[in-house]
Amino acid sequence: MKNYDALVIGAGISGIQTALDLAEQGFKVLMIDKKKSTGGVMIQLSKVFPTLDCASCITTPKMSEASNHPNIETWTLSEVTSISENNGSYVVNILKHPRYVDLVKCTGCGICEEVCPVIVEDEYNEYYGIRKAVGVPFGTAIPQKAVLEPEYCIFCGACAKKCPTQAIEYDQEPENIEVKVKAVIVATGFEQTPIKEEYGGGRYKNVINALTMERLLAPTSPFGGVFRPGDGKNPYSIAYIQCAGSRDASIGVPYCSRVCCMFAVKQAMLLCGAAPLADITIYYMDIRAFGKRYEEFFQEAREMGINFVKGKVAKIEELENGNLKLRVEVQEEEDYGVKEIEHELVVLSSGMLPAWKPEKVREILPLEIHKYGFIKSLQPHVNPSQTNLDGIFVSGTAMAPMDIVDSIYSGSTAAMKAALYIKKIKE
Numbered sequence: 527m528k529n530y531d532a533l534v535i536g537a538g539i540s541g542i543q544t545a546l547d548l549a550e551q552g553f554k555v556l557m558i559d560k561k562k563s564t565g566g567v568m569i570q571l572s573k574v575f576p577t578l579d580c581a582s583c584i585t586t587p588k589m590s591e592a593s594n595h596p597n598i599e600t601w602t603l604s605e606v607t608s609i610s611e612n613n614g615s616y617v618v619n620i621l622k623h624p625r626y627v628d629l630v631k632c633t634g635c636g637i638c639e640e641v642c643p644v645i646v647e648d649e650y651n652e653y654y655g656i657r658k659a660v661g662v663p664f665g666t667a668i669p670q671k672a673v674l675e676p677e678y679c680i681f682c683g684a685c686a687k688k689c690p691t692q693a694i695e696y697d698q699e700p701e702n703i704e705v706k707v708k709a710v711i712v713a714t715g716f717e718q719t720p721i722k723e724e725y726g727g728g729r730y731k732n733v734i735n736a737l738t739m740e741r742l743l744a745p746t747s748p749f750g751g752v753f754r755p756g757d758g759k760n761p762y763s764i765a766y767i768q769c770a771g772s773r774d775a776s777i778g779v780p781y782c783s784r785v786c787c788m789f790a791v792k793q794a795m796l797l798c799g800a801a802p803l804a805d806i807t808i809y810y811m812d813i814r815a816f817g818k819r820y821e822e823f824f825q826e827a828r829e830m831g832i833n834f835v836k837g838k839v840a841k842i843e844e845l846e847n848g849n850l851k852l853r854v855e856v857q858e859e860e861d862y863g864v865k866e867i868e869h870e871l872v873v874l875s876s877g878m879l880p881a882w883k884p885e886k887v888r889e890i891l892p893l894e895i896h897k898y899g900f901i902k903s904l905q906p907h908v909n910p911s912q913t914n915l916d917g918i919f920v921s922g923t924a925m926a927p928m929d930i931v932d933s934i935y936s937g938s939t940a941a942m943k944a945a946l947y948i949k950k951i952k953e
């Protein structure tokens with residue numbers, strides 16, 4: 527059984543930061559992620575508020591540094607199936623799903639993708655782009671190695687025949703690997719709230735969530751501009767609905783997801799460049815500009831001509847031409863009452879839910895879970911990364927909704943607390 531000082535579960539920006547900070551102190555780290563690449567949600571983003579720096583220009587160097595660090599081993603397509611305490615350490619079982627490609631032999635040349643005849647929807651581009659059943663998941667993916675997906679593959683053999691290094695291995699099996707670690711850091715992040723029924727429940731083609739808009743706006747986008755998914759037209763009137771999955775007890779998410787106001791403001795600003803002829807309206811309850819320079823960022827957006835309307839959108843109706851009729855309770859001082867307003871494209875500022883579901887977490891560890899499903903800090907004010915279990919720490923949005931800055935802070939905090947713990951039990 528292989529020994530590591532720490533296991534980091536989840537290789538988003540927070541988990542990567544934890545892994546790097548531990549590795550820099552000389553600790554041996556195993557970092558795993560269930561997806562094909564590291565980077566979490568941040569690697570899908572366009573630019574980041576409030577600086578409008580390119581998201582992937584910040585994320586990719588960190589992903590690369592972690593994957594090349596001599597003290598970090600990274601396993602993708604991997605999930606924890608059990609954790610048990612053993613004399614102050616933890617024995618962890620990890621299920622490594624097959625990649626059907628030999629990681630050592632694959633050079634990421636892309637020939638398998640060129641010859642593969644099967645086209646599938648691309649999850650990196652939120653299912654709007656296309657890719658092949660085998661290939662490197664996306665341009666900045668780490669590892670830069672192909673993955674073959676058996677659920678789509680027709681086993682025609684084209685990729686195996688053309689692969690210059692014979693890296694395709696159709697007969698790979700899942701592996702169950704047992705490792706021993708001294709500390710575990712849970713950095714499993716978040717997922718977006720689903721689209722609620724009042725907003726079409728995901729059936730209206732021109733109602734998208736904000737992560738889809740990130741992909742349309744991203745410098746790494748394959749689409750070459752912003753379009754309506756329903757008919758490919760350029761939208762001339764775009765509406766943002768704030769709190770579309772937060773502060774809403776009816777869907778079990780009464781809390782604020784913290785980042786949605788700022789990402790809507792950011793996207794609206796980027797749209798002023800990407801779709802200069804479009805009118806952009808943000809329907810909001812109140813704007814929560816909580817971080818450093820966030821209020822100024824919001825004020826800049828107002829000055830740019832983005833239309834902010836205080837009001838709650840109760841319902842969306844899809845019209846025959848694909849436009850959307852919004853039923854809005856407008857609460858502006860000079861303009862009050864229920865109105866019906868038409869837009870060509872609607873973007874929902876969805877909220878944050880924990881990605882690792884409480885029932886799954888509980889199958890593996892007796893961790894205390896907050897009533898909204900996030901992993902509970904034992905002492906949120908003085909020791910936020912500490913869970914109720916010795917040696918188990920939490921970082922990033924696995925703990926609560928937060929932005930990138932706080933996810934990185936909390937990643938470093940968890941690393942420091944884990945380092946102190948590991949040193950103590952080593953003595």
Ligand SMILES: Cc1cc2nc3c(=O)[nH]c(=O)nc-3n(C[C@H](O)[C@H](O)[C@H](O)COP(=O)(O)OP(=O)(O)OC[C@H]3O[C@@H](n4cnc5c(N)ncnc54)[C@H](O)[C@@H]3O)c2cc1C
Nearest residue numbers: 536538539540560566567574575714715716922923929930
């Ligand atoms: C549309 C949108 C725009 C945004 N824009 C900004 C912005 O401009 N600026 C900003 O500061 N913030 C922004 N955010 C918020 C930002 O995305 C998050 O703060 C950040 O990604 C959180 O990082 P994380 O590492 O905690 O989680 P994640 O990015 O979710 O990473 C978690 C990782 O854990 C993995 N994982 C999950 N469960 C398991 C499991 N059981 N086993 C193994 N691995 C697992 C996931 O695959 C993932 O790779 C935006 C969010 C959205 C939705």
